[in-house]
Amino acid sequence: xxxxxxxxxxxxxxxxxxxxxxxxxxxxxxxxxxxxxxxxxxxxxxxxxxxxxxxxxxxxxxxxxxxxxxxxxxxxxxxxxxxxxxxxxxxxxxxxxxxxxxxxxxxxxxxxxxxxxxxxxxxxxxxxxxxxxxxxxxxxxxxxxxxxxxxxxxxxxxxxxxxxxxxxxxxxxxxxxxxxxxxxxxxxxxxxxxxxxxxxxxxxxxxxxxxxxxxxxxxxxxxxxxxxxxxxxxxxxxxxxxxxxxxxxxxxxxxxxxxxxxxxxxxxxxxxxxxxxxxxxxxxxxxxxxxxxxxxxxxxxxxxxxxxxxx
Numbered sequence: 001x002x003x004x005x006x007x008x009x010x011x012x013x014x015x016x017x018x019x020x021x022x023x024x025x026x027x028x029x030x031x032x033x034x035x036x037x038x039x040x041x042x043x044x045x046x047x048x049x050x051x052x053x054x055x056x057x058x059x060x061x062x063x064x065x066x067x068x069x070x071x072x073x074x075x076x077x078x079x080x081x082x083x084x085x086x087x088x089x090x091x092x093x094x095x096x097x098x099x100x101x102x103x104x105x106x107x108x109x110x111x112x113x114x115x116x117x118x119x120x121x122x123x124x125x126x127x128x129x130x131x132x133x134x135x136x137x138x139x140x141x142x143x144x145x146x147x148x149x150x151x152x153x154x155x156x157x158x159x160x161x162x163x164x165x166x167x168x169x170x171x172x173x174x175x176x177x178x179x180x181x182x183x184x185x186x187x188x189x190x191x192x193x194x195x196x197x198x199x200x201x202x203x204x205x206x207x208x209x210x211x212x213x214x215x216x217x218x219x220x221x222x223x224x225x226x227x228x229x230x231x232x233x234x235x236x237x238x239x240x241x242x243x244x245x246x247x248x249x250x251x252x253x254x255x256x257x258x259x260x261x262x263x264x265x266x267x268x269x270x271x272x273x274x275x276x277x278x279x280x281x282x283x284x285x286x287x288x289x290x291x292x293x294x295x296x297x298x299x300x301x302x303x304x305x306x307x308x309x310x311x
Contacts, residue, residue, distance in 0.1 A: 025061045025093055026090045026091075027059040027061040028059075028061075029085075029093070030059050030076065030079055030080075030083075030090060031059045033079075033080075033083045034079075037083060041055050041056060048075075048078050048079065050075065053065075058072060058075055058079070063094070069094065072094055072095070073094050077091065151301065152301075153301035153302035156277075156279065156304040157304075159279070160302075160304070163257075164242070166259075167258055167259035232267075232290075234274065234289055234309060235247065235268055235269070235276065235288060236266070236267040236287040237267075237285070237286055238264075238285040239260035239262060239263065239283065239284050240263075241280065241283035241284075242260070242261055243260050243279055243280040243283045243284045244258065244259040244278075244279040244280070245257075245260060245277070245278050247268060247274055247276050248274070248275045249272075249273075249274055250270075250272060255268050260284065272310055273309060273310045274309040275306075276305075276306070276307055278304065279303065280303050281295040281296075281298075281299045281303055281304065282295075289309075289311075295307075
């Protein structure tokens with residue numbers, strides 16, 4: 001008998017004979033080693049800080065009850081170290097044990113890798129990265145750090161600048177509206193010979209010009225109709241200066257993403273909740289469900305306001 005010292009104390013526990021190992025499972029060897037120390041399975045579980053059910057499953061060779069074979073092998077190694085027994089025979093019985101041909105192949109591959117590794121020659125090695133590569137890596141790390149620590153307001157300002165540039169480019173590519181004066185000049189006039197008395201001609205001209213006066217009335221009616229339609233929307237934006245607005249409804253669909261020009265009014269509705277981002281919040285008036293909405297409490301650094309319309 002040989003006295004073996006473990007973290008559970010000193011006990012007389014003989015190593016397993018080679019013949020016995022061949023006919024026993026990993027769980028049998030672990031259980032016999034624990035019982036040789038006179039330990040209860042819960043004491044071992046408490047020492048290893050694992051649930052007793054996992055040790056019970058390991059000693060019962062119920063590997064399927066454990067998370068995976070790698071965990072089973074790690075737990076078996078921990079038990080062997082705690083009981084001061086050789087873990088090699090136990091690990092050889094568990095799933096995932098490396099076969100001899102595979103181990104030999106790995107040793108051969110490792111030998112080839114070591115032999116092919118460039119040696120230090122005169123204080124220099126051909127396998128070391130070049131100075132240019134190291135410089136690129138350092139620059140990439142610095143750029144990643146700058147992006148990580150950059151405040152959100154900087155991203156908002158960049159987004160506002162991109163939106164303004166996009167709106168400006170769109171405005172330059174669109175053809176300018178036709179001048180009404182040019183249109184009126186391009187329409188040919190046709191002279192009509194008077195059929196009545198000469199004195200009746202001025203009266204006819206006055207009568208023909210009279211219907212032109214009410215022509216501005218339909219324009220005013222259209223303007224009033226568009227204003228009333230905008231006021232009936234869930235959101236109404238009135239730009240006092242140039243600004244940019246993004247409105248996203250539930251589901252991620254963007255209802256509006258562009259810049260508003262001075263004096264422009266936009267009304268829209270969508271599926272609640274509506275997520276709103278306003279750049280240059282001080283330059284726009286907002287109405288929510290027909291009521292003025294104050295953007296100052298929701299405005300952060302850079303003049304960007306963020307809020308949601310939930311009802």
